[in-house]
Amino acid sequence: MKQSEDKKIAFSWFFKWFLNSKGAIILLVSFLLFLNIFLLTKISHLFKPVVDFLAVIMLPIVISALLYYLLKPFVDFFEKQFKLKRTLAIALVFIIVIALLIWGIAVLVPAVENQFSNFMLNLPAYIEDIEHQLTRLLENRELNDFTIELQKVINDLSENIISYAQRISSSFVTWAGDFASTVARVAVAILISPFILFYLLRDGDQLKGYVTQFLPPKLRQPTTRVLTKINKQLSGYVQGQVLVAVAVGIMFAVMYSIIGLRYSVTLGIIAGFLNLVPYLGSFIAQIPVFILAAISGPTMILKVIIVFMIEQTMEGRIVSPLVLGSKLSIHPITILFVLLTAGSLFGVWGVFLAIPIYASVKVIAIEIFDWYKVVSGLYKADFIEENSEDVE
Numbered sequence: 001m002k003q004s005e006d007k008k009i010a011f012s013w014f015f016k017w018f019l020n021s022k023g024a025i026i027l028l029v030s031f032l033l034f035l036n037i038f039l040l041t042k043i044s045h046l047f048k049p050v051v052d053f054l055a056v057i058m059l060p061i062v063i064s065a066l067l068y069y070l071l072k073p074f075v076d077f078f079e080k081q082f083k084l085k086r087t088l089a090i091a092l093v094f095i096i097v098i099a100l101l102i103w104g105i106a107v108l109v110p111a112v113e114n115q116f117s118n119f120m121l122n123l124p125a126y127i128e129d130i131e132h133q134l135t136r137l138l139e140n141r142e143l144n145d146f147t148i149e150l151q152k153v154i155n156d157l158s159e160n161i162i163s164y165a166q167r168i169s170s171s172f173v174t175w176a177g178d179f180a181s182t183v184a185r186v187a188v189a190i191l192i193s194p195f196i197l198f199y200l201l202r203d204g205d206q207l208k209g210y211v212t213q214f215l216p217p218k219l220r221q222p223t224t225r226v227l228t229k230i231n232k233q234l235s236g237y238v239q240g241q242v243l244v245a246v247a248v249g250i251m252f253a254v255m256y257s258i259i260g261l262r263y264s265v266t267l268g269i270i271a272g273f274l275n276l277v278p279y280l281g282s283f284i285a286q287i288p289v290f291i292l293a294a295i296s297g298p299t300m301i302l303k304v305i306i307v308f309m310i311e312q313t314m315e316g317r318i319v320s321p322l323v324l325g326s327k328l329s330i331h332p333i334t335i336l337f338v339l340l341t342a343g344s345l346f347g348v349w350g351v352f353l354a355i356p357i358y359a360s361v362k363v364i365a366i367e368i369f370d371w372y373k374v375v376s377g378l379y380k381a382d383f384i385e386e387n388s389e390d391v392e
Contacts, residue, residue: 059189064196
């Protein structure tokens, strides 16, 4: 009886053309994916209350999660090496972090404030210097053919700047309200984050067990495996990116000081912070650098280009391989595509959270696909090849 039923299924047209076809499965999954995206765009307004709620709680959660991955290794170290209780180890790490913050503020803030004050004092001179260079460029006889076009571009740019300034002044009240709201939200997040961080550091290892206890017994082991992989990916990414960003900031600050570029410390801090955005951040950080170099002259521009090439070589060949390695196993082209897409859809939040979210989704997708390969029976040839390679 069972054999006859299997025979019927085997000869069923539905099984043959849909369930037993890799191409049909790929098309079906793609169709369902695009259908879901299309439906979400049509009913996105229904999720606005949820989005607003998440926007309120997202900042303290993200800050706490980032600090959790950064501080957990130190808490584990103090707990194991010095035989301290978990709570005492957390308190010790908090004290060390607060002391480092106070030291950093005492050392860095005056330097940055001094450089920023000098920049504001010298800003009229910089503008005058730029105007002088443009005037000399327009008076160059070899560029007579381009003078009219260049003058038109400058006039258009001036009009756009004036128009933009007028729009800013007209919407100043709204902007001020938004700025005050943002400052209040950040202040609340900073106040709440230490409490969330404390409980994450104390009970974070038990979180997987707490989540999986509500699942059916059959799903607990694969869910635990997925959560473990995601945790490992996020931990490696956050710790690696912060270490690389610190190294990049120090390298830029030191090399800018060597070549005599003004505001080297501030520019180094900006470069390090923006380096948290993979690939794109380093290039964005060079915009103010090249503007200042252009004011100083062609020689400084050449020096800045050399510094950038040296830094990129050291970061790509030494720092990133040593710190990050291949923890995420994501191709650079994929990273750029994810960053550009997330940035255009979700703004700054999308840029900073795109790669961790993509890495987590990738782990889940691979786990589901591995399960489907076993259940569907469509990939038996792959298993046979793997087994034959293991035997060899």
